[in-house]
Amino acid sequence: MRILLLGAAGFIGTNLAIELSKNECNDITLVDRCDHYFSHINRLRLDNVGVKVSELSVDTNFDEVLEGQDVVYHLVSTTVPANSNKHISEELVSNIVLSSNVLDACVRCNVKKVVFISSGGAVYGKESTSPLSEIMPTNPISSYGIQKVAIENLLYLYRHVYGLDYRVVRLSNPYGPYQRPDGLLGAVSTFTYKALRNEVITVYGDGEVVRDFLFIDDAIKAIMKIASEESEYRTFNVGCGYGTSINDVIKTISTVLKTDLKVIYKEGRKSDVPVNYLNIKRYETLYGPLATVSLEEGIRQTAAFMKEYYCIDFVQ
Numbered sequence: 001m002r003i004l005l006l007g008a009a010g011f012i013g014t015n016l017a018i019e020l021s022k023n024e025c026n027d028i029t030l031v032d033r034c035d036h037y038f039s040h041i042n043r044l045r046l047d048n049v050g051v052k053v054s055e056l057s058v059d060t061n062f063d064e065v066l067e068g069q070d071v072v073y074h075l076v077s078t079t080v081p082a083n084s085n086k087h088i089s090e091e092l093v094s095n096i097v098l099s100s101n102v103l104d105a106c107v108r109c110n111v112k113k114v115v116f117i118s119s120g121g122a123v124y125g126k127e128s129t130s131p132l133s134e135i136m137p138t139n140p141i142s143s144y145g146i147q148k149v150a151i152e153n154l155l156y157l158y159r160h161v162y163g164l165d166y167r168v169v170r171l172s173n174p175y176g177p178y179q180r181p182d183g184l185l186g187a188v189s190t191f192t193y194k195a196l197r198n199e200v201i202t203v204y205g206d207g208e209v210v211r212d213f214l215f216i217d218d219a220i221k222a223i224m225k226i227a228s229e230e231s232e233y234r235t236f237n238v239g240c241g242y243g244t245s246i247n248d249v250i251k252t253i254s255t256v257l258k259t260d261l262k263v264i265y266k267e268g269r270k271s272d273v274p275v276n277y278l279n280i281k282r283y284e285t286l287y288g289p290l291a292t293v294s295l296e297e298g299i300r301q302t303a304a305f306m307k308e309y310y311c312i313d314f315v316q
């Protein structure tokens with residue numbers, strides 16, 4: 001099968017490419033604007049994975065990019081929740097219009113399926129009560145969430161009008177190897193990295209914000225399962241199904257690494273929903289258990305990866 005990943009050199013794209021490449025029948029192309037992010041995947045020298053450096057924009061000729069592909073994973077997002085709401089109209093153009101252009105090209109190029117990574121953390125907003133299920137209303141409080149909902153709706157439209165098949169993955173908060181520990185996304189990875197380097201951890205708000213944390217291996221298995229199976233549903237929550245506060249994440253990292261962490265608290269961010277965790281019954285009823293790695297074990301594996309990958313000399 002010919003598989004294309006757009007926005008592929010990042011955290012999810014790298015892990016997804018590694019897993020997809022294990023099937024020798026897959027011929028995988030990764031597209032990303034950032035040459036140096038490809039260093040992770042290039043180091044692995046995977047035979048059936050090719051990379052292309054290209055800045056995707058509303059002016060891109062997507063027919064050239066998509067020609068001959070069977071499945072397209074759409075992982076491009078020009079923003080993250082933390083810096084969303086700063087340039088709302090620009091963000092909507094660069095994500096929604098771009099996605100519409102991608103879908104037009106998918107129709108012309110006879111792509112069989114589009115898999116879109118939406119956000120279980122951003123699409124529901126703060127009005128519904130967790131655990132949040134797929135049938136609950138979507139009221140995002142960030143333009144990041146607005147663009148995700150809009151692209152989900154575009155997928156529905158393109159199926160209705162052109163018969164283009166798709167899956168939407170409303171992903172919670174994945175963490176683990178290859179996540180950039182730069183503090184913009186991913187509390188677990190960022191805090192683990194800082195703890196290993198004995199650096200100060202910054203928490204926005206009082207640390208009682210609750211999130212649904214999922215180890216990346218479980219997330220990737222779920223995404224691939226959703227992409228490959230037929231189902232009456234096209235939209236799936238993917239998370240661990242329960243909430244953990246940021247303060248509890250910090251305690252767990254401290255326990256796993258057997259070290260005290262230096263933490264400072266700063267004013268909370270408006271785009272942060274106070275409590276968010278997902279109802280994952282739809283997935284589990286069809287495909288079985290989703291989260292198989294505990295937070296403790298996930299942190300242990302993330303720390304082991306970071307020590308080796310970033311050559312961190314951490315002594316417990």
Ligand SMILES: NC(=O)c1ccc[n+]([C@@H]2O[C@H](COP(=O)([O-])OP(=O)(O)OC[C@H]3O[C@@H](n4cnc5c(N)ncnc54)[C@H](O)[C@@H]3O)[C@@H](O)[C@H]2O)c1
Binds near residue numbers: 007010054075186
């Ligand atoms: N990581 C999470 O916590 C999380 C949770 C839910 C949903 N998602 C979604 O999953 C997708 C992938 O996330 P990730 O964590 O791998 O992010 P990431 O930042 O690690 O990777 C995204 C990649 O997309 C590339 N990219 C962005 N705009 C591009 C453009 N215009 N042209 C070409 N490449 C471009 C970036 O260079 C980057 O390598 C995103 O759509 C994100 O919104 C992520």
